[in-house]
Amino acid sequence: MNLNIIFVIILLGGWCFGKLAEKLKLPAVLGMVILGICCSVVFKTNTPQTLWDTAGFLRSLALIVILLRAGLGISKAALKKASLTAILMGFCPCIIEAGALTFAFHYVFQFDYITSAITAFLLAAVSLAVVVPTMLELKDEGYGRKKNVPTVVLAGTSLDNVLAITCFSIFLSLAVTGRINVAKAALGIPLSITVGILSGIIAGLVLTHYFKKHHENFRATEKTLVLLACAALLVDIGEKYHFAALLSIMTIGFILLEKAEPIAHELSRKFAKIWIFAEIILFVLIGYSVDIGTVCSVGLKGLAVISIGLIFRSFGVLIATAFSGFTLKQRLFCVIAYLPKATVQAALGGLALSKGLPNGEAILAIAVLSIIFTAPLGLIGIRLFGKKLLDLDVPQQ
Secondary structure (H helix, E strand, O other): OOHHHHHHHHHHHHHHHHHHHHHOOOOHHHHHHHHHHHHHHHOHHHOOHHHHHHHHHHHHHHHHHHHHHHHOOOOHHHHHHHHHHHHHHHHHHHHHHHHHHHHHHHHHOOOOHHHHHHHHHHHOOOOHHHHHHHHHHHHHHOEOOOOOHHHHHHHHHHHHHHHHHHHHHHHHHHHHHOOOOHHHHHHHHHHHHHHHHHHHHHHHHHHHHHHHHOOOOOOHHHHHHHHHHHHHHHHHHHHHHOOOHHHHHHHHHHHHHHHOHHHHHHHHHHHHHHHHHHHHHHHHHHHHHOOHHHHHHHHHHHHHHHHHHHHHHHHHHHHHOOOOOOOHHHHHHHHHHOOOOOHHHHHHOOHHHHOOOOOHHHHHHHHHHHHHHHHHHHHHHHHHHHHHHOOEOOOOO
């Protein structure tokens, strides 16, 4: 089938299915994934190879957009106030869930421990695509602002993703090459985070200076283009030199908000519009990539293991917020906000398969199943309970 027709189906069809899902009070991303699965059944044998050649770049671009939106929505004052809890939220739930899932995949699916760890850390990442827009919405409306609950969730989510992706990459490398340097792996995560933040600070300061200097004759669309290009370059460099490029991208947005707030708000509005396209492409493509027969084969077992992971993740969130000063209601909201899986699973779900791992198809199917199960669960939970569990704090004029 012609590539142009495929993209028309992805964009228009994804938008229509997303709207239909919203009409049914379900997450739009669920409708997009379902369209992708339908396309995989109907068109997969006729899909041009060019689509799969560009799919990785398109997924990466979507991830860049959502990370920039997150960074542009976090202020220094709010982050400073929430720093310790945000750090704990970035590490505790991910490590606890991944540990439980590693054993669950080994005993339920009979994966070896390395493959189990790959799958566990793939699933352990909370969804930026679900969490970021909903937290920004709650922040803008004034919910949880007094104790910065949405900011804690936003910052914790970014660290959670960095940790999950870094560990996923370490175990995937071990599975592919058959060897690993233990000392290098132990230093890898803190070094990756540190270099990621520093590179983001440098890039953010350079871009801030450039945008301010040329503000009058430099349109918002042009600023957006430059920022996207720089972020994409950082991702490429990060992959080559193994540092947390995702964290550097969010740091760029944070620096822009601190040093050039009017420009940051201008860019944030642009990225909100770009996300409409990026979200459709990301989630339709993950559904398109899956083999429906494999999803059915992992069905009940997959749901059971994913549920085990969510239970342990919830314990991790409660531990991370134990010394936060949050009320019980606010801690329960954090538990709900940390349920959805979608973005990392969509972006990296097919990587094990592309590397030729024996259980690659099963890992991709489990990743898709986690999106279908947890994305609506988390989004419905946030929308249903967010305004009930968080206090409304509108600043006085």
